[in-house]
Amino acid sequence: MxxxxxxxxxxxxxxxxxxxxxxxxxxxxxxxxxxxxxxxxxxxxxxxxxxxxxxxxxxxxxxxxxxxxxxxxxxxxxxxxxxxxxxxxxxxxxxxxxxxxxxxxxxxxxxxxxxxxxxxxxxxxxxxxxxxxxxxxxxxxxxxxxxxxxxxxxxxxxxxxxxxxxxxxxxxxxxxxxxxxxxxxxxxxxxxxxxxxxxxxxxxxxxxxxxxxxxxxxxxxxxxxxxxxxxxxxxxxxxxxxxxxxxxxxxxxGFAKADCRPETGYTSLYNGSTTGWSQAGPGSFTNTDATLTSTGGMGLYWYRAKEFASYSLKLDWRMPGDDNSGVFVGFPASDDPNSAVSQGYEIQIDATDSADRTTGAVYGFKSADIAARDAALNPPGSWNTYEIRVEGERLQVFLNGTRVNDFTNTDPVRSLAQGYIGIQNHGTGDDVAFRNIRIKELGGTNPPTSTTYEGESYTSSQGVQAADHAPASGGRTLGYIENGDWAGYAQASLTGAKTFTAKVSSAGAGGTVQVRSGSATGPVIGTVSVPNTGGWETFSTVSTALSGTPTGPVFLTFTGGAGSLFDIDTFTLGR
CATH class of the missing domain: 3.40.50.880 (Class I glutamine amidotransferase (GATase) domain)
Structure with a gap:
């Protein structure tokens, strides 16, 4: 140990x-x-x-x-x-x-x-x-x-x-x-x-x-x-x-925070032009210097030109003091802003509210990781960047490149799998500005040909822990892996999966990943070796074909020598 x-x-x-x-x-x-x-x-x-x-x-x-x-x-x-x-x-x-x-x-x-x-x-x-x-x-x-x-x-x-x-x-x-x-x-x-x-x-x-x-x-x-x-x-x-x-x-x-991760493939929804946008409810947004600034409310400025299913939404925001706004996702088309409140989810922007209603929270449902949020947050008067990543019913929030929330919808009244996006004008005196709203679509409502999962998003485990690594996807990996450890992923279905690919790193002994179906002792449907990559933050990709017609959730079991073997940043199931 x-x-x-x-x-x-x-x-x-x-x-x-x-x-x-x-x-x-x-x-x-x-x-x-x-x-x-x-x-x-x-x-x-x-x-x-x-x-x-x-x-x-x-x-x-x-x-x-x-x-x-x-x-x-x-x-x-x-x-x-x-x-x-x-x-x-x-x-x-x-x-x-x-x-x-x-x-x-x-x-x-x-x-x-x-x-x-x-x-x-x-x-x-x-x-x-x-x-x-x-x-x-x-x-x-x-x-x-x-x-x-x-x-x-x-x-x-x-x-x-x-x-x-x-x-x-x-x-x-x-x-x-x-x-x-x-x-x-x-x-x-x-x-x-x-x-x-x-x-x-x-x-x-x-x-x-x-x-x-x-x-x-x-x-x-x-x-x-x-x-x-x-x-x-x-x-x-x-x-x-x-x-x-x-x-x-x-x-x-390290005193001013910024999302400096590479960024390609995004489509601009707003960078000065408001084509496709519409105000629902009272209040409005001013549009000056390619910046939208909220005024009055409570209303919602929503992008009605297109509904989105699986995507990475990025936008920049700034509040001058103790102000209030939010970003809504997954709501149905409506000129009533209450539809977004009752049938969508709000990622909050607020300096001082309670934990489930402050910056980085999924409003009323899940608090942000407050320690991670505080370490990543630029204070009032400065610009911050959100990435809101929606894949199926999973919603992840990144603040200035750091993941601060990971939420899965289980409410039958709501669905993240399809909906519109919008920004809130909360009320008089709650003045929040937005810039450079852009989106990258990750796939439609049909099952994707491949699905990628964060290694640290396991739902059951033995021995492993999440490890912080800035170069990793979301800044974290599945780490501290030793011989005999395992991790299970209830959200990762093996149905139709043909290949398993993982992004890995190791400054240790390396070892083997066994892909199992259904449980940590279930059938082994694929095995792949992980070499020493030269460092815990030096990543390589390993891959293997999966055998049979696997079903059920993914379980990964790990074998190798003594001590820490390797880390897993992400893994992808190909279909």
Whole structure:
């Protein structure tokens, strides 16, 4: 049992988050402190082994100024010997400020990777992407390597994510002059793109019209943020760019929360245009700057153009104080908002109500995981992002990328399997704003050809526990698996299943998954081996065919050597 206890202690330490009280937002100038973050330290590294940017001194001074105004202190260095495990432990974030070439040796690279994977923050500025070409893991950390650039010129920057603390102060477009990098690969599949370039607005873009320029992503238990802006000295005098840097630093340091998981395949329901939307009941929403803001009520602004069955709904929201609103799902078409209340479900937005009626709760039915919610929540005045994931009668709520609720409908009067979505205007004085409402359909009402389940969503078990891992789906895995343990999934029907595929990780002995039908001692209908993948947050996919005509719920049993064997992030039944 000692390996399991040791791993629990390590994971708990790496997942600690510091709550903050944020009274303002990045709509204020970057020189004014948006919040009283706890005091922390930032390391600014600007060593160059190639081209040296003359903007490095201006960039260093800007970060010092931001620190003076926002309660962090800056250590600036060009000494690679700063990259030791002991030294990095004293910093909340490390900034690579227009570094170039090979600036770290193997030991120093390992220290940086362990620091970020273990919960630290990385922020790369401009030529940070022109660095460490001989170190493959650095490409993953920064997101993409530099390829080329045209002459300095004006271009239009599109803001794709206006909820991130680095970009929430910006409009939908931003015209500015800089040196615009092309990258060797498009990072979009692996990062959350915050800004991209309009290649038609300047000469020399070489990324086929999809040109990310600022992005972020989880990295192990830590966070990575990169912007290609910042070549010129003038950039660092620009208040909008300074606010972008401040938001990136606060995200990397772990004080400003954001959903930085990769995002592709979503369709916009609202990003300025209200086509397809309709008000039910009193009150309304104003529509300004691609932002819907509630007024009066109690009413519901619902998307009547289409009913949805299985989907991931994402939207950004902000409340200025102790306000009240919510997102309704699974309700029938009606111009009476009470239909949504009595026949749908509300995912609540409220700063101070009771546990089953506060932010992240399925209103009146299930409280959010309050500890997880509090760790993920940006306070009033800041933007937050919900993902509401509906699959059959299961509803999951993610707040800024962290799962805070997992609810299954059993009420015969209600059904999540088909319905409409809407946002509430609660009443006078309850002012909540919404941005960027988008949806990804996951399948219709017919049985899908494959169904994916979270490993940690077991309904019965022996020995196993849920384990926190930022890179995993929903931030958690089925973990602490040892020889003889098992997990059952009453919600996962084997009827018609032909294949079993699992996303797994292991820094232990590896082992074997046995897929059983009906019970933990039921017939074995499939077996698959799990190798050591090189780390608990390094995932691989394993698969096996299922035999016979299995029915009943899935049970997984585990065999192998001593100690912790492997983790399961998700598993998929193919039909």
């Amino acid at each position: 000692f390996p399991r206890l040791s791993r629990l202690s390590t994971r708990a330490a790496s997942s600690l988050a510091v709550a903050l009280g944020l009274a303002g937002s990045l709509l204020t100038p970057a020189s004014a402190a948006p919040a009283a973050d706890p005091a922390y330290k930032v390391l600014v590294f600007s060593k160059t082994a190639g081209f040296r940017h003359d903007s490095i001194p201006a960039g260093t001074q800007t970060i010092r100024d931001l620190g003076s105004a926002n309660n962090f202190t800056v250590t600036a260095t060009e000494d690679s010997n700063a990259f030791t495990t002991a030294n990095l432990a004293g910093f909340k974030a490390v900034v690579f400020l227009s570094t170039t070439g090979d600036v770290l040796n193997t030991t120093q690279q390992s220290a940086l990777q362990s620091y970020v994977d273990g919960g630290g923050g990385y922020l790369g500025i401009h030529a940070a992407a022109d660095t460490e070409y001989e170190w493959p893991q650095y490409q993953q950390l920064v997101g993409a390597w530099f390829k080329s650039h045209p002459a300095i010129q004006q271009a239009t920057v599109r803001t794709e994510d206006r909820a991130n603390p680095a970009t929430s102060h910006l409009g939908q477009t931003w015209s500015r002059t800089d040196e615009w990098y092309n990258y060797r690969t498009n990072p979009r599949p692996d990062v959350r793109v915050l800004q991209s370039l309009d290649e038609g607005s300047y000469n020399g873009g070489e990324m086929s019209g999809d040109h990310p320029i600022t992005w972020c992503h989880p990295q192990g238990s830590g966070r990575s943020f990169y912007t290609g802006l910042g070549h010129t000295q003038e950039s660092y005098a620009d208040p909008a760019f300074r606010s972008l840097l401040l938001g990136g630093i606060r995200y990397a340091a």
